Amino acid sequence: MKKAIATLVSSVLITCVCANVTAKDRYPERDITNVVVWSAGGGTDVINRMITSEMSPHLDVNINVTNRPGGVAGSLGMSYVHKLKPDGYTLVGLSESVVASAVQGGWKQRMDVWHPFIVGGSPDLISVSSNSKFNTLEDVINAVKANPKSVKASAGGAGSIHHLNLLALANGTEVEFNYIPYPGSAPAQTAVLTGEVDLVITSLAEQQQLIKGGQLKPLAMLVANAQTLEGVDTIPSAFDSFPQLQKHLPIMQAIGFAIKSDAPDSVKNKLTMAFQKAIASEKLRTWAKDNYYVLSGLSGQSASNEFAFLESLFSWTLQDLGATKISPKALGIPKPADLQMN
Amino acid sequence: MQPEQLIVLRRADIKAAIVIIIVSLLMIFESASFPLTDSYAGIQNAWYVSPALFPILIASILLICGVTLLFKGLAFVRAHKEIPVVRASQASRWRFVLLVSLISGMVFSWVPLIDFAISSFTFLFLFILAFYSDSPALQHKVLTIWTSVSLILLVLYQTSALSEGGRNLLDWGALLFAALMVGFFRQWAINLDCFTKWKTSVKTALIVTLVVCPIFRLGMLVPLPTEGIVIEKMVDAKYLIRDMWRGN
Amino acid sequence: MDILSSFYVFGGTLASLLSSPINILILVGASFFGIIFGALPGLTATLGVALLTTLTYGMDVNTALIALLGLYVGAIYGGSYPSILINIPGTAAAAATALDGYPLACKGQGGRALGLTTTASLIGTLMGILVLVMAAPWVAKMALQFTSFEFFLLALFGILISGTLTSSDLVIKGWIAGLIGLAIATIGRDPLQFFPRFTFDLPDLDQGLEVVPVLIGAFGIPQVINALRNKESLGAMQDFGRIMPEWSTLFKNRKNITRSSMIGIGIGAVPGIGEDIAGWVSYGAAKNTSKHPETFGSGEPEGIIASETANNACIGGALIPLLTLGIPGSPPAAMLLGALMLHGITPGPMIVVQDPGFLIEVTAILVLCSVAMWFNGMFLAKQVVKVLSIPAPIFLPVVTLMCVLGSYALGLNVFNLYMMVLIGVVAYFLAQMQYPISPLVIGVILGPMADENLRRALMVSEGSLLPFIERPVSILLLLVIALILISKTPLNQKLKDLFFHSFKRLKSK
Incomplete structure (x- = not known):
């Protein structure tokens, strides 16, 4: 026993000394960790597990996914990764909603500390229960116009992308819904099924099974294009009947991951290469199509621009709702209208 | 009652x-x-x-x-004014203070600052020795030393933002402290005639640390609270072994 | 699909799965690791499934399901080990098991308690599966009767149970402990409007206190301090007790088992809540309907059978809304949903149409998993009891280290450790003053649910309380709550005494 321990200890020591000698020459030489800021099993989590599994063969290392949810809009996970060295060995898995973290007092950084890679997102749509009296979006809008705040609407949590879509719909059609918040998309959809609320706005990926199964009746897509869904009539775009919505919509999900923007360029290039290959892979494309995700594949400057836009939009919308702790002005976040796309 | x-x-x-x-x-x-x-x-x-x-x-x-x-x-x-109030015995109260000091010192001072392998070994060694030896003399020594070191670490943690070099230095200091503790307590244990208990304490602390750290860090991919000179080397060793395995 | 072809698919799946030695190896391994995961304080089924998900990426769906479900079933069962042996629940789901399991272990019947737990878990899982196959659409429909009103009443029901887990001293201490738990639960951003409550501008408090560190702090720290301070040894070791199933005890408990399974399945099927609550509710129900409630808490086998049957029956229940509606019934089921999506399967109402055999395949896999859990459990229980022969001063420091790691592992946040120690020391003092600790933990688990749903319910009804007495499920829950309240008030006892007294007097005349 003693001998065994001695051998073990000495061998560990030797390997340690040797390990010190191997210089940090080429990235990546050890496993990468992707810290997802939302809890396990959610959309951001699944997409991050998917993309990293597809990326890892191109980088020749494992990419381990861990979850570090909590704080305000994912602030715990973001602060955790932000504190680490910018060596590219820790990614942060995030989605569009994290941009509101700063104005809500979650952390003190803006989104420009990240170098994002956007995998994509699923378009939002408005649906009602299959036994609802509403058959078109016009029905709903007319009912609300006739009787303000009579229609109960759920759209995930307060300040989520679905909530922002609901607000944009309300602004564009000049009506006011009675918004009932739920802690996530799944409970919001369940609330329509149980009849607790009248309509729900969440993403197509989250609703598709319930729509195909005849539990939910889709009214309109909140993007410019109509959507075909097997076994169901084509879902029209809300812009067809309410063209003025184009001023406020679409607001698309942006799910992906990021590294710190001060990471070396060689690391960024290596990751971008693997990311593009993964996005192009057959498996990811089929999966995205089957689950109604629209792949974006943005990286570099265009991805940063996208996040800057989302940050501005979320921050100022929440400011208008009076739900911010720190004003976007104090953080130096420009208004959406003043945003310079560089 | x-x-x-x-x-x-x-x-x-x-x-x-x-x-x-x-x-x-x-x-x-x-x-x-x-x-x-x-x-x-x-x-x-x-x-x-x-x-x-x-x-x-x-x-x-x-x-x-x-x-x-x-x-x-x-x-x-x-x-019931007439019933006298009995107090807990002095020894039991000391043990309570020692337990709280051990646990909170570990959590508030050691874990956020010192490499997890070093802190868990030191913690386990002193904790086990103090209670397994069941000797008030050793318990008092553990209490004094552990509490003062933990307090110093706590003050250090609260007052200064340590650079990476500083943290490494601190890890080496903690390692030295652990070694010194093992040495000093050996002598004290021999004086108190509980050398075998000292041996068991060192063995248990070492084995548990050597088993738990790799299992959590490498097996379950749980990043440990502080990864300093020992855990980082352990992770490096994993890749070295992997590279040897792969044959490059 | 008719029953005959269902059986055909079932048998076929079983045969094809069992014919591959790799599958069997994965099954046994996953179940084994699940049990270990559940047994280590703080490592939950959710974390285990999350960890395994990435590993199963390259496997085919059935193999992946074997691994994931095997771990899930094992982890829910494994939580009972530390509950029984050292009075520190490995998972929140097994917390109710500690109430009677630990006293049994103290009496030297640790082996018996583990044996009963193992078989009760097996029966619970199988009952859950049975209902999953026979009545999934019907149960899913029932689960959709739960709106915010019912959720609030369910939470209230759970909280009231804490009143029945009374202190050996004053009854009011149970209530105070529960209220302290509820008060702790209000810390953090409120779930509806995100308004920071009692956060004292600490960013770490924004998300509120996590259940796992609170659980470990409340049960683990007082246990360690108590045993070492008073030089107590852990559970008695002189007698392992019998580990193989005791058919006579189980037969005596047939009503208890049926009721507990139904409670477990029902709670599992209601979206968003799961094993954590099922064990408590079932324990409370067993105690309240028992002819001798006073024996609960001092080593009553009925108690551990109730909680363990229910938390394992929850698995089948939680899969019902997952597979029929795509809504996960419990937190680990939510992780399972993610894992399934990674394999290109989106559970939901369409799955019956697109892949009619899928439900039966899952059932077959679950049966295999529960059997593997039973065998592993029978093997492990004997070994695990032996840890009690390690002297407490060596064992408990190691347990403390595991508590530290377990509180850290799920949230990866050192702040959780601070909370664990603070809660632990407070819980120790409360326990010294004869406060029961379980109500505190129930309060922390159910507080957010009660708060959120009460306010949302009132938001939906615009401040009216009428829906509480207009909805059928809600009325039923109200009735049960009223019954508990009436049976607990001193007034009731006096009335009863008065009644029996006059009755006796009449008789004697």
């Missing part, structure tokens, strides 16, 4: 009841400042929507319970 124990319990109840009453009053006071009527986060507030509803409800019931407890305790103490 014996009346002697009961009177101690009721006296403690009175103190606890006062704490409960104060805390619940503070809770109600604080809740009153939550948004009650205006709109917040796009939701029009009414009394039934307000974030203050539930805390006020809970705190009010807690307040009633606290007052009830207070009166029950007072009535009992008044009725």
